[in-house]
Amino acid sequence: MSFQHLKVTPHRLINTIHQTAQWGAKGIWGPEPTQTGMCRLTLSDDDKEVRDWFIKEVNSLGCKVKIDQLGNIFAIYSGQKDGLPTAIGSHLDTQPTGGRYDGILGVLCGLEVLRTIKDNGFTPKYPIAVINWTNEEGARFPVSLMSSLVWSGAHDLQETYNLKSITDDVPVTVRDELERIGYIGDVPVDYKQNPIKCHFEIHIEQGPILEESNKKIGIVVGAQGYDWTKVHVKGKATHTGTTPFYARSDALLATSQMICKGNELAKKAEGLFSVGVLNLLPKVVNVIPDSTEFVMDLRHPIKDSLHKLKDDCVEEFKKIAHEAGRNVSVEFEHVMLSDPLEFHADCVSCVQSAAVELYGKDNVLEIVSGAGHDSCATSGVVPTSMIFIPSKDGVSHNPEEYSTPEQVAEGFQVLLNAVLRYDSLRVD
Amino acid sequence: MSFQHLKVTPHRLINTIHQTAQWGAKGIWGPEPTQTGMCRLTLSDDDKEVRDWFIKEVNSLGCKVKIDQLGNIFAIYSGQKDGLPTAIGSHLDTQPTGGRYDGILGVLCGLEVLRTIKDNGFTPKYPIAVINWTNEEGARFPVSLMSSLVWSGAHDLQETYNLKSITDDVPVTVRDELERIGYIGDVPVDYKQNPIKCHFEIHIEQGPILEESNKKIGIVVGAQGYDWTKVHVKGKATHTGTTPFYARSDALLATSQMICKGNELAKKAEGLFSVGVLNLLPKVVNVIPDSTEFVMDLRHPIKDSLHKLKDDCVEEFKKIAHEAGRNVSVEFEHVMLSDPLEFHADCVSCVQSAAVELYGKDNVLEIVSGAGHDSCATSGVVPTSMIFIPSKDGVSHNPEEYSTPEQVAEGFQVLLNAVLRYDSLRVD
Numbered sequence: 001m002s003f004q005h006l007k008v009t010p011h012r013l014i015n016t017i018h019q020t021a022q023w024g025a026k027g028i029w030g031p032e033p034t035q036t037g038m039c040r041l042t043l044s045d046d047d048k049e050v051r052d053w054f055i056k057e058v059n060s061l062g063c064k065v066k067i068d069q070l071g072n073i074f075a076i077y078s079g080q081k082d083g084l085p086t087a088i089g090s091h092l093d094t095q096p097t098g099g100r101y102d103g104i105l106g107v108l109c110g111l112e113v114l115r116t117i118k119d120n121g122f123t124p125k126y127p128i129a130v131i132n133w134t135n136e137e138g139a140r141f142p143v144s145l146m147s148s149l150v151w152s153g154a155h156d157l158q159e160t161y162n163l164k165s166i167t168d169d170v171p172v173t174v175r176d177e178l179e180r181i182g183y184i185g186d187v188p189v190d191y192k193q194n195p196i197k198c199h200f201e202i203h204i205e206q207g208p209i210l211e212e213s214n215k216k217i218g219i220v221v222g223a224q225g226y227d228w229t230k231v232h233v234k235g236k237a238t239h240t241g242t243t244p245f246y247a248r249s250d251a252l253l254a255t256s257q258m259i260c261k262g263n264e265l266a267k268k269a270e271g272l273f274s275v276g277v278l279n280l281l282p283k284v285v286n287v288i289p290d291s292t293e294f295v296m297d298l299r300h301p302i303k304d305s306l307h308k309l310k311d312d313c314v315e316e317f318k319k320i321a322h323e324a325g326r327n328v329s330v331e332f333e334h335v336m337l338s339d340p341l342e343f344h345a346d347c348v349s350c351v352q353s354a355a356v357e358l359y360g361k362d363n364v365l366e367i368v369s370g371a372g373h374d375s376c377a378t379s380g381v382v383p384t385s386m387i388f389i390p391s392k393d394g395v396s397h398n399p400e401e402y403s404t405p406e407q408v409a410e411g412f413q414v415l416l417n418a419v420l421r422y423d424s425l426r427v428d
Numbered sequence: 429m430s431f432q433h434l435k436v437t438p439h440r441l442i443n444t445i446h447q448t449a450q451w452g453a454k455g456i457w458g459p460e461p462t463q464t465g466m467c468r469l470t471l472s473d474d475d476k477e478v479r480d481w482f483i484k485e486v487n488s489l490g491c492k493v494k495i496d497q498l499g500n501i502f503a504i505y506s507g508q509k510d511g512l513p514t515a516i517g518s519h520l521d522t523q524p525t526g527g528r529y530d531g532i533l534g535v536l537c538g539l540e541v542l543r544t545i546k547d548n549g550f551t552p553k554y555p556i557a558v559i560n561w562t563n564e565e566g567a568r569f570p571v572s573l574m575s576s577l578v579w580s581g582a583h584d585l586q587e588t589y590n591l592k593s594i595t596d597d598v599p600v601t602v603r604d605e606l607e608r609i610g611y612i613g614d615v616p617v618d619y620k621q622n623p624i625k626c627h628f629e630i631h632i633e634q635g636p637i638l639e640e641s642n643k644k645i646g647i648v649v650g651a652q653g654y655d656w657t658k659v660h661v662k663g664k665a666t667h668t669g670t671t672p673f674y675a676r677s678d679a680l681l682a683t684s685q686m687i688c689k690g691n692e693l694a695k696k697a698e699g700l701f702s703v704g705v706l707n708l709l710p711k712v713v714n715v716i717p718d719s720t721e722f723v724m725d726l727r728h729p730i731k732d733s734l735h736k737l738k739d740d741c742v743e744e745f746k747k748i749a750h751e752a753g754r755n756v757s758v759e760f761e762h763v764m765l766s767d768p769l770e771f772h773a774d775c776v777s778c779v780q781s782a783a784v785e786l787y788g789k790d791n792v793l794e795i796v797s798g799a800g801h802d803s804c805a806t807s808g809v810v811p812t813s814m815i816f817i818p819s820k821d822g823v824s825h826n827p828e829e830y831s832t833p834e835q836v837a838e839g840f841q842v843l844l845n846a847v848l849r850y851d852s853l854r855v856d
Contacts, residue, residue, distance in 0.1 A: 205670065206667050206670040207666075207667060207669075207670030207671050207672070207675070208666075208671065208672070208675040209672065209675075212675065224669065226669060228713060237826070238635075238636075238822055238823065238824075239634050239635060239798065239799060239822075239824055239825065240700065240702035240704060240725045240727070241634075241635075241652065241654060241700070241725075241727050241797075241798035241799045241800075242633065242634040242635030242797075242798030242799050242822065242824070243635050243636065243700075243798070243822055244635070244636070244637065244700070245691070245694075245695055245700070247635070247636040247637075247640065247822055250691075250702070252687065252703055252704075252706065253687060253688070253691055253703075255684070256684035256685075256687035256688050257684075257688055259680065259681060259684040260681070260684050260685055260688060263673070263678075263681055266673075267673055272668065272669070272671075272672070272673070274668035274678070274714075274716055275680055275681075275717075276668060276680075276710075276711065276712050276713050276714060276715045276716060276717060277711050277712065277713050278680065278706070278708060278711075280706060282704075283704065283705050283706075284704050284705065285656060285704050285705050285723045285725055286702075286704060286799075287704045287825065288702055288704060289703075289704060295713045297668045297669075297713055297714055299668070299669050369670075370667065370669035370670030370671070371667060371669045371670050372669075394666055394667075394670065394671055394675060395666065396667055396670070397667065397715070398665070
């Protein structure tokens with residue numbers, strides 16, 4: 001039987017998404033029972049419940065289940081031959097005010113792939129793994145892509161075990177919580193000792209591009225890089241009523257000029273500039289701000305352009321400070337840098353073929369991921385790619401995050417075909 | 429004896445300023461014992477101590493002392509004739525992180541006027557009053573010029589009694605504290621029932637103009653008006669990495685543009701625009717701000733120009749919101765409006781004559797007060813004017829607030845001569 005002709009059970013995937021939302025449903029936004037968001041913080045009781053359910057489901061399909069030292073779950077469905085599994089991964093944890101799709105879609109689509117091939121009596125050439133990565137969100141323990149980064153060798157296991165929660169009244173560690181919910185396995189968290197052949201992930205776009213351009217599927221060709229820099233602007237606190245403009249050193253005016261200029265530079269460079277956090281002192285109505293600090297979030301899909309955008313911002317901000325008053329100065333503090341990624345041509349090509357075959361080239365769009373995903377971690381060590389489906393109004397990390405049942409079903413079909421195409425093309 | 433030839437005791441005034449700083453000294457900024465700021469919150473124990481001391485001093489000069497229902501102290505030195513007193517007023521309370529001069533200079537210069545005429549055996553034509561106004565700062569109970577506004581009929585006594593403190597762990601009322609420190613008198617707080625002839629006040633400039641233009645004395649001809657408006661900017665929270673510029677509704681970018689534009693408009697209008705308070709939500713590094721609110725502080729010495737500046741800001745901010753994204757909107761909430769004041773020609777002329785006679789016209793400057801003072805309240809009901817002396821670096825409401833002993837002595841001499849000139853010119 002050709003993988004293109006597998007019969008898919010209608011509605012089962014979307015029903016599973018909504019049924020499993022019982023573990024962590026939160027944030028009502030409409031009258032229907034499915035119209036809530038999610039709060040399923042990693043390694044919480046709700047996370048344990050959905051993990052237990054997931055393992056029961058994959059066991060019932062005949063999978064072999066491996067749990068590693070960080071609670072990452074690898075459910076492996078056998079193929080005709082032995083070999084490294086073709087993997088489908090994402091995460092079942094959510095933000096505290098998250099939605100029903102971010103991460104969850106990816107793991108449950110993986111499960112639906114296994115259910116579909118089993119229903120159809122189809123045996124892939126090689127094993128297929130579905131992976132649930134622990135703490136992708138970084139919401140409870142503040143490192144995003146926490147476990148996929150350890151698995152791919154970028155972060156340290158012991159340091160990760162010792163991370164403290166920021167959402168509990170009494171902070172607990174990752175290790176404490178893994179032990180408490182019974183998900184500290186003995187499989188090494190290491191792509192060399194517990195390898196996979198490749199990593200596919202389906203995810204909501206979390207942005208407006210597919211919706212606004214009226215496309216069904218995003219072929220994710222890579223992920224943009226980002227640079228987070230804390231900017232400290234120092235001015236001088238003086239009285240708003242008694243200090244003429246020429247004698248001011250207004251830290252907030254200089255900051256406002258920097259924010260305007262940063263936006264302008266990023267537009268020209270075809271990157272992104274944003275400021276989400278800004279603090280000022282002393283915060284009194286009739287006192288000119290003495291100092292501000294803000295975090296500059298720069299994004300660009302091309303490495304050199306990202307670095308140039310950063311350099312240009314630094315240079316222009318220094319000019320602004322220099323021109324803003326005799327007591328205005330600016331300093332920069334590095335917070336985080338993640339260079340842009342390109343996904344693997346073989347994986348991208350499987351996604352592209354599947355999507356175009358199913359919906360025609362006018363309904364698909366090559367896209368660069370704006371956000372970080374577990375696939376960004378795996379991409380460093382195994383061939384990886386992603387599939388995006390549209391997000392209503394581009395909204396994410398919000399209870400109202402939404403994709404239609406049709407969009408979910410269409411995305412799933414692309415994942416199924418892309419993974420089985422990759423499997424069929426494998427010669428190892 | 430002509431009032432122009434009274435002998436002044438050198439250093440006594442500046443020594444009194446530093447000696448009485450014992451009640452509330454705080455904020456060391458240099459190695460000398462006089463190099464601290466002040467925290468003498470109104471109606472505190474320190475305020476009671478300095479009031480007790482003040483009353484003892486004026487009693488020793490033979491003054492009659494009246495304490496009104498808000499603890500305002502009127503120390504009245506007799507003249508040759510009966511009649512309303514020529515008054516010199518200011519305040520002994522300070523900001524929590526205040527300096528040694530703001531307000532204190534005015535009351536102690538008044539005391540020094542009485543000491544000087546007494547020493548010289550000089551009897552003024554009419555009585556001279558020195559007034560200590562309660563809670564000019566509005567730091568402990570959040571209404572500036574609190575008691576002079578009640579006295580001049582602009583604010584209500586009962587409402588003022590019920591004001592709650594914002595600097596105490598357990599808030600107390602004005603009435604509670606007046607009773608506790610024993611300063612709730614029985615004289616009505618009312619310019620009709622407890623009248624004065626006029627009101628003079630010497631104060632530090634709290635700005636850089638005199639220092640930068642190298643002048644000794646500011647002839648204060650009026651006070652600029654101010655308009656405080658809370659501006660609410662609503663945008664839409666979306667992901668910084670996944671939201672292209674065209675799809676953003678960035679509340680902070682719009683706010684930054686408004687702050688730049690407001691500065692530009694005020695410069696053109698020869699007024700002032702400042703933002704000292706700015707809050708944003710949700711304040712997450714990778715989330716575009718959903719909303720901001722900030723307080724726009726506008727100043728102008730001319731009433732129509734102040735109102736036009738406000739109208740122009742409102743209009744331009746609406747334009748900015750309109751152009752900033754489909755989900756950006758702006759709303760305005762009135763906070764406070766105080767129209768510009770002109771001080772009384774007779775009083776201003778006495779200050780002018782005294783200053784020019786003493787230091788020559790090249791050393792004096794006509795100036796408009798940028799800040800509010802008790803004189804702004806009295807000006808509504810009795811002839812009023814003010815004298816400014818230079819503030820080092822324009823700094824005020826700060827422990828490092830400083831004027832040199834020479835500047836203090838020069839200002840005092842102008843006050844002495846201006847008040848006695850006014851007295852000598854009175855015909856009632």
